[in-house]
Amino acid sequence: MNPAKRIGLAVAAPVLAFAIAGIFASALLAVTGNDVAGFWDTMLTWPENRQLVNILNQTGILYLSGLAAAIGFRMNLFNIGVEGQYRIGTFVAAVVAGEAWLPGKANTLLAIVLAMVAGALWAGIAGLLRVTRGVSEVISTIMLNSIAGLLVGYLVAKVGVTTGVSTGTKTIPEESWVGGIQIFGDTPTELYGLVLLAIVAGVAFHVMLNNTTFGFNLRATGRSESAAVAAGVDVKRMVVTSMLLSGAVAGLIGMPVLFGQAHNYGTSFQLGIGFAGIAVALLGRNHPVGIALGALVFSFLAEQGNVLNILVGVSPDIVAVTQGIILLAVVIAYEFVRRYRLRLEQSSVAEQVAGPATEEAKA
Amino acid sequence: MRRFSKIAAVALVASLTLAGCGNDDNSSGSDSAEGCKGASGDGPKVGLAYDVGGRGDRSFNDSAWEGMQKAIDDLGATCTEAKAAAGENDTQREERLRTLAEQGFDPVVAIGFIYSPAAAKVAAEFPDTHFSVIDGYSQFLVGEKPLDNLVDLTFAEEQGSYLVGVAAALTTKAKHVGFVGGTHGDLIKKFEAGYEAGVKSVDPSIKIEVKYLTEDPNDGKVGFENPSGGKLAAEGQLDKGADVIYHAAGKSGNGVFEAVEAAGDGIWAIGVDSDQYQTAPAGQKEHILTSMLKRIDTAVFEYVKAVGDGQAPSGNVTYDLAGDGVGYSTSGGFVDDIKDQIDAAAEKIKSGEVKVPTAPAN
CATH class of the missing domain: 3.40.50.2300 (Response regulator)
Structure with a gap:
């Protein structure tokens, strides 16, 4: 295949995906009696600075969630439990930071480390069940999500502080907050300082995957478990380790908001990021850069959903459906392009094989 | 295998993402369908x-x-x-x-x-x-x-809940009533506390079943948007012998009404926030004893x-009660014969003789 063709194919998949998603979303809007022109007008308007900040914040949060899911996905391990690990991790960090056993930023650091440990341990339960009892991690993590919600709800009610009709953990002392970063001059919202954790985690994921034995084993197990076993990979160990890693990253998801905005774990805790992360990982095809793009698309849609709701009257439910459509379109488009490329490769190989043979026959 | 799991995962995620959508339009013919557009x-x-x-x-x-x-x-x-x-x-x-x-x-x-x-x-x-x-x-x-x-x-939700608690206590034949709450948070506990106090003020021996649809205070979806969960909770309390059930569970309460209607004559539900007799389908109307009015309007x-x-x-x-901010409804006329007693309880609250708790006893 010549380079132009290769680049063309690489670009074709996302372009095709967004074209499909655009057509279906427009059709859906038209069928449900919404203002299609207004929808596109809003979607194609460059967001205001403060909205850009919100989009970047949410992208960072979703990116961490996507990474957590992708670590498992890379070895065919479906950690659906990112949501539960995220809740447990955030709760533990909120309690520890709220108690403030250490001063200032040491308190912050301790809380973040413990959030990762808690997330890892919660995910580790599913990993252990899988390797010792053969329990599918899909089932166990979904159940652990539910248990995490109930457990944290119970504990918050036990140890929490009540303000009006809202109960949450103790507020973190101000010296342990992580301040925001003003990136576009004077906006009422700032970039969460800890959103930068997403970049660190992304680079670490890339290096781990491509430059370490563990990463090689991870990918090998994902491609073919039997081949990995034959090559001497301890698959059981891989399962537990990657669940622990996945859970540790999931523990980080709540940190930007906890230390940058909420300062406690309470009623305004954001639900559902763990599930959105699974979608984002699939959208980004488990690739560190792809996940970032996927997270950006989802965050952009969520932010515009608000404007669409108020100015154009499009329900947030429709925006959620649009996210689903994009996800399906991406999966379909990539599969389509993959098959097309396979056929191209087959025919070019066939030409190369057939070429000399016919010349010989002539001679 | 690999492709299967990928498809399965996509389907799963799609269903999780989309699970929250839909069925907003099943509110039966109130005049609010147009919303702000007509103004x-x-x-x-x-x-x-x-x-x-x-x-x-x-x-x-x-x-x-x-x-x-x-x-x-x-x-x-x-x-x-x-x-x-x-x-x-x-x-x-x-x-x-x-x-x-x-x-x-x-x-x-x-x-x-x-x-x-x-x-x-x-x-x-x-x-x-x-x-x-x-x-x-x-x-x-x-x-x-x-x-x-x-x-x-x-x-002052606890005051209105106290009054419907009195109504429940005066209506129950089995000396057994129920409460279905949405999420187990401080707000809904106020409803439970007032209801409980109202019931006990009439007859301390009446048994009260309490069920929250979720213990997770963040999960408003399961708490307040969950009619099937509400129905299940109410059925559980009916099976235990309760014959009057008060709900403070938003849309989930519609499931409580369904369960009570299916249970037949002599079984009552108490609505919340709005006068729910007005908006309930015909069959359910006959089972809505009263509603705790929270005059958000x-x-x-x-x-x-x-x-x-x-x-x-x-x-x-x-x-609060003194300013008619909370109260109870009389639509359907099911509480007409006990209205005097409920109003007497209301007067005691207004005069300060009775102080209604805002958190449940236990």
Whole structure:
């Protein structure tokens, strides 16, 4: 295949995906009696600075969630439990930071480390069940999500502080907050300082995957478990380790908001990021850069959903459906392009094989 | 295998993502279907921000809408409605209030205490726009100096719940009643506490079943948007022998009504927030003993009117029994014979003779 063709194919998949998603979303809007022109007008308007900040914040949060899911996905391990690990991790960090056993930023650091440990341990339960009892991690993590919600709800009610009709953990002392970063001059919202954790985690994921034995084993197990076993990979160990890693990253998801905005774990805790992360990982095809793009698309849609709701009257439910459509379109488009490329490769190989043979026959 | 699991995963995620959508339109023929679109007066321009679900619950949110409807009719108000998507943090809620304020809506009414932190922040950014939070606690979040343009509109739910508790106690034949709450948080505990106190005030030997649809206070979806869960909870209490069930579970309460209707004669449900007799389907009407009225409609209307008159309140306004902010409904006439006793209990609360607890005894 010549380079132009290769680049063309690489670009074709996302372009095709967004074209499909655009057509279906427009059709859906038209069928449900919404203002299609207004929808596109809003979607194609460059967001205001403060909205850009919100989009970047949410992208960072979703990116961490996507990474957590992708670590498992890379070895065919479906950690659906990112949501539960995220809740447990955030709760533990909120309690520890709220108690403030250490001063200032040491308190912050301790809380973040413990959030990762808690997330890892919660995910580790599913990993252990899988390797010792053969329990599918899909089932166990979904159940652990539910248990995490109930457990944290119970504990918050036990140890929490009540303000009006809202109960949450103790507020973190101000010296342990992580301040925001003003990136576009004077906006009422700032970039969460800890959103930068997403970049660190992304680079670490890339290096781990491509430059370490563990990463090689991870990918090998994902491609073919039997081949990995034959090559001497301890698959059981891989399962537990990657669940622990996945859970540790999931523990980080709540940190930007906890230390940058909420300062406690309470009623305004954001639900559902763990599930959105699974979608984002699939959208980004488990690739560190792809996940970032996927997270950006989802965050952009969520932010515009608000404007669409108020100015154009499009329900947030429709925006959620649009996210689903994009996800399906991406999966379909990539599969389509993959098959097309396979056929191209087959025919070019066939030409190369057939070429000399016919010349010989002539001679 | 690999492709299968990929497809399975996509399907799973798609279903998780989409699970929250749909069935908002099953509210049966109330006049609120048109929403803000019909309004074109020159009164206050109101921005309404709902939490997840929005209008169509025949309870909490619809009660707020009734107040808005009255403002449209009486004050020539216009409005725009915005509702939350599933899984938001305070940033998105702030952005919703901010966008409404920026579009020139004044006042901005946030429906649900979840908006308290967001309102406290955005009200400071827009000193010329008036903000209110239904059930809010934003007054505790603004720091030392209260904001002139921000008010929490709160209710003495425990007082109204006490009265329907009295009604339940006077109606139950089995000496056994039930309570179904949405999420197990401080707000709904006020309903439980008042109800319990009301029941016990009539006859301390009456047994009370208490069930919350979720112990997870963050999960409003399972708590308040879950009619099938409400139905299951009510059926459980009926099986145990309860014959009057009070719900404080928003849209999930519709499931409680279904269960009670299916259980037949002599089995009652008590509605919440709105007069739910008015909006229930014909078969269920015969089983709705009364409803605890939480006059969110009054609060919204009075607030919009006050802002229009240039007399916006700030800090906190509490709607209680004495000010007719809470109460009970008599539609259907099922409580006519015990009305005197309920009203006597109401007088005791108003005079301060009875103090209703705001947290359950246990």
